[in-house]
Amino acid sequence: MSPSASPSTGPEISTVTLHNGLQIVVIPDHRTPVVTHMVWYRNGSADDPVGKSGIAHFLEHLMFKGTEKHTQGEFSDVVTALGGQENAFTSVDYTAYFQRIAREHLKTMMEFESDRMTGLVLTDEIVNPERDVVIEERRMRTDTDPGAQLGEAVSKALFTHHPYGTPIIGWMHEIETLNREDALAYYRRFYTPENAILIVAGDVTEDEVVHLAEATYGRIPSRGEAPKRVRPQEPEPRASRQVSLADPKVEQPSLQRYYLVPSYTTGKPGEAEALDVLVQILSAQGTGRLHRDLVMEQHCAVAAGAWYQSTAVDQSRLLLYAIPHPGVSLDTLEKALDGVIHDVITNGIEAKELARAKTRLIADTIYAQDSQASLARMYGASLATGSTVNDVKSWPEAIDAVSAESVQAAAKAWLERRRAVTGYLLKEEVAA
């Protein structure tokens, strides 16, 4: 069966740059009279200054606190009263703000969002309780969850030098010291039109969006050039690493393995595509190699899978995980996991596995067209990490061009033990 990679018949996606350097992407979807309005900034937790981990994420919270023109909560009140939904998120490489709302309110959203690109006002009375909110967020996500604590330790061990190893939310002792000046200094450095991408998906045309954007974002003066991201790069790894966490609260042990691998931005042509196909072959539900070998044939796991963070500015991570079958030790499971990877490296993959993986990955891009919010996020994440609109559009063809040999070569080059950290989550037995 030959996967169809004919040029996608999806929406006419276009991109324009305003005179002040703001990039605009328009994704038409006229089925429902709503729009998704997003602004992405090309900075994330990996750009936090040393000793100020968590500042990108903290500032994301503080962006809801009002400007010279609008008091705290006013923007959110307007969004709510207009029947809109809003939120924001911070990643290692970007920070994004969005509203989903009826199409007729797009201009109002642009007025508020462009206003807070430069007009943020912060006082200690507002900053201090919000820092407590972030501290509670960290407690909720990490400090009450041994699995999340192990995840932080594995990431930190994988990225020995690069800031991708620092948690996005920050380390607790540094979050506790973040203040108003830190937030404003970071804000002034990164929140500029040249550093931003405006994405509007939904019931609009390019002309409408550009016209509205010129009247709102277009009024922000240019700063000359986009801020530079200067990040220490990861050295070539030499030593395989092991990390383990034992906690009395763990009732179900698990195994994870992270590899340092190229991203779409750092990889040679075809390399990240081959890794995407490899991960699909390893982890497809019910047919993937990890499932077939570890769960079905060797009965040493009850579930197993893989994931690849392919969109990233710098070298990124590919992870494998497995939950052991009762009575199987993590050592035994790890050996079996190594066996699966060794098999791909030595014997390669079958033609029908390759075809199946491509069919699935290419079909997913058609399914994605059903959701304007998903398309907006897909384009935002790619563009904020250095890809172009054309890269995203032609991705199905790039996936179709992946050969069995290149998948095997990618496994051989990147799934090496010296590039990896293995994490064990274990139950700590407490003496009665």
Added chain:
Amino acid sequence: MNDLTPKASLASRIQTVRSPGGIEAWLIEDYTVPLISLECAFLGGAAQDPAGKAGVASMLAGLLDEGAGPYDSTAFHERLDDFAIEVSFGSDRDGFSGHLRTLIRHKAEAFDMLKLALNEPRFDEEPLERVRAQLVASVLQDTNDPDAMANRAWFTTAFPGHPYGNPSRGSLETLAAITRDDLIDYKARILAHDTLKIAVVGAIDAASLSIELDKVFGPLPKQSRRVAIPRVTPQGVGTRKIIDLDIPQSSVRFGAAGISNDDPDWHVAIVLNQILGGGVFSSRLFREVREKRGLAYSVSSSIAPFDFAPLHMGGTSTKNERVAESLSIIEAEITSLAKDGPFDEELDVAKKYLTGSYLLRFDTSQKLASQLVQIQIDHLGQDYMDRRNGLIASVTREEAARVAKRLYGEGKLLVTIVGRPVGIDAVKA
């Protein structure tokens, strides 16, 4: 100031498709994206699990796509992958649901796979034991998860001896007791025409869909055999349970009896919940607990119209030293809303939000299809999508004040706390 003008709504686009065999579905034809989404649901869910066998519905949902007809588990999944078809099933407390998504060029294969899964599941030993082991692993993973623990404690306390008191996914004990016959029996009892609701959105016309409906759903039994489940109200309201766990932050669940979705006051309750804790950046709980005092990252409320015990519920996570303060603020807000009703302005904003955001629920084919199924389950009628905003907009302050008293009463709650909260004790009945 706005250059873009709104467009018309969706109810008029719904077609009723009735197959020669008598299967009915709601269809919205749309050819923008070359795909078809089908959602279907049966009444039942975990509430219909046999006594001592909690988890049967969950396990069935996990097994219907693990081998059917001529295909064993591997062959079934390979076929789904070869044609990029998505078939999955789910169960909650009151219902059992099926989901299909396919590109139009593989629709014949897709409907065939759904037909096999619904009518000829194999329940082979290997996938049966594997799905059981996966459910066991997920139960183990949640054993000491604070949110999951608080939730379990809430439902066990509120519903002793009632199916709602059982864990929907089962426990280690009940999962071990489930047999292949239990799954076959549950499927035969619950997956039947009389409670089946179907909605389809995408690139297919009524005539083609009609033929597929008979193929896929025709062979199912006409009548379900459901066990009668008593309508109950949650027990333990007015009490507080504390479950010790060595963590720096406590997880809190609270709730009491609510209003069912066939009650004439249902739409008023939706507005009230929006005001209390339904709105992400605008509710009373968000303002008082998070924004003003920084007590928590997450705090919210909901109304849960379970078929046999409607509830209003909520939760938060806050550091152990501030649990008492957080809870007293939450209780004060609930009491004040019950006593005085909402302010004009917050009522107005809540109504505007709920009406203005209604369309956002339909921005993908799957979301639209699942809303169409829900409207059928709730017997709201095909014109509901056009009527619903009017029902919300017409809620008056007097009505809201009356229903707030009814919904929140004297503000009494069943509270469960997991952690090591400081300065707060358990309260017994």
